[in-house]
Amino acid sequence: MSEADRTVLSMRDVKKNFGPVAALKNMRLEVRPGRVHTILGENGAGKSTLMKILVGVHPPTEGRMELDGQPYLPQNPTEASQRGLAIVFQELSLCNNLSVAENIMATHEPARYGFINDRKLRQQAAELVANLGLPVNVDAKVGQLSIAQRQLVEIAKGLSHPAKVLILDEPTSSLSDSEAEILFGIIARLKARGTAIIYISHRMEEIMRLSDDITVIRDGEYVTTRAREDTTIEELIALMVGRRMDEIYPPALEPLPGLSTAPVLQVSGLTRAGEFDDVTFDLCPGEIHGFFGLVGSGRSEVMSALFGMREAQGEIRVDGRAVRFRNAADAIKAGIGFVTENRKEEGLVLGAALRTNISAAAIPAFTGRAGFMNFGAERRAALAEVQRLAIRTNSLDTLAGTLSGGNQQKVVLAKWLLTRPRVLILDEPTRGVDVGAKFEIYRIIRQLASEGTAILMVSSELPEVLGLADRVSIMAGGRITATVAGTDLTPERVMAYATGTLK
Structure with a gap:
């Protein structure tokens, strides 16, 4: 042999x-x-x-x-x-x-x-x-x-x-x-x-x-x-x-009638020394705006600054109004949600119930004037998100850490959807999940965009960015080197900007 x-x-x-x-x-x-x-x-x-x-x-x-x-x-x-x-x-x-x-x-x-x-x-x-x-x-x-x-x-x-x-x-x-x-x-x-x-x-x-x-x-x-x-x-x-999936990336859905075309988020000259410089872009309701770059390009750091987790210079406007986020709570109040790339350390409390994780960012919505939690309303809201996102669980009291990676990621999504965000930041939204769960998450992203949620999506998987984004901003060395859309949105062009071979 x-x-x-x-x-x-x-x-x-x-x-x-x-x-x-x-x-x-x-x-x-x-x-x-x-x-x-x-x-x-x-x-x-x-x-x-x-x-x-x-x-x-x-x-x-x-x-x-x-x-x-x-x-x-x-x-x-x-x-x-x-x-x-x-x-x-x-x-x-x-x-x-x-x-x-x-x-x-x-x-x-x-x-x-x-x-x-x-x-x-x-x-x-x-x-x-x-x-x-x-x-x-x-x-x-x-x-x-x-x-x-x-x-x-x-x-x-x-x-x-x-x-x-x-x-x-x-x-x-x-x-x-x-x-x-x-x-x-x-x-x-x-x-x-x-x-x-x-x-x-x-x-x-x-x-x-x-x-x-x-x-x-x-x-x-x-x-x-x-x-x-x-x-x-x-x-x-x-x-x-156990089923055929002819299309990995579902097609864009028809937007709800009456969606505004005015930018919901405008970022100008956003700078943090040593991490990113002069980042400028805008984001409209119902748009999926991709951010792509190699590790170290500054893409995730920009998202953290937009969510108040990093102090940065520059101007951020939400619905035309200048805002300054001292912390994540300020960003949440302004209508921004953030699905982190590190769900186990930053996105979930693994030892807590699924219900508790889903409601974590929206607790004020379930708290009365006397400061008491309305647990019935919390359970109903959590159950609605579980059904909406097809989260596989036997109970709302199941510990988040016992769920599969794909279902954990959907719990993180559910947490932010419960806050009804105007802008949803997705940092590596399908990291570590299988192709079936990816398809479901892509479907959710498409549905949110059609309902008017403005989405910023960071991904290191180029096919994912190309398959979902309407526009893509490419970062290299802490700066946006280009923003491309339409026929210019090709793998070769995006990688050329990301590696600095095209400027």
């Missing part, structure tokens, strides 16, 4: 029950060395449970696993690592108060006589970062890094363990195109060494570029495994969601 035909990791008829709930049913998987094997499925399909079984977080209820032809049943992640299986989780497991080097080498720090050798630790981490070509400083505190930089550190941490099988869970979810290219180069080198890679992503173009084999799962069950060259994006989407 050739090396290419050898199976390094296999699962046969694996099941996992949590009480009466069957999370996995009859799962099958065969992973070969030197190949990228993608696991494809909607949020809630069972991918996370599958990965946790592989790394020893959960034992399977039934079934058999083998690693290099030997029975494999790790009792914990440490044992899985010792057997040669490493994982880079989508949810960051870093300590913000420690340095990059300390995070990378955590659990296997070089030590002698029980004392950590700090010099050797830093040296080993620096060598790994240099070999991987990662743009991070090993001495920096992780808490000072951007989300994208933290994701790169998480990848380095996973690669610090020698592995026969490496699991990458949504590794590009917060990376720019240039940072993703760094990762793709790393994957190519690992494949050349014979490392087997299990890859999880919702970005279909990325999957078709990287994958050798693709296994589709749906509702906890194995559906099929296809070689990449034997399938198409359309076929994979149909297999994954």
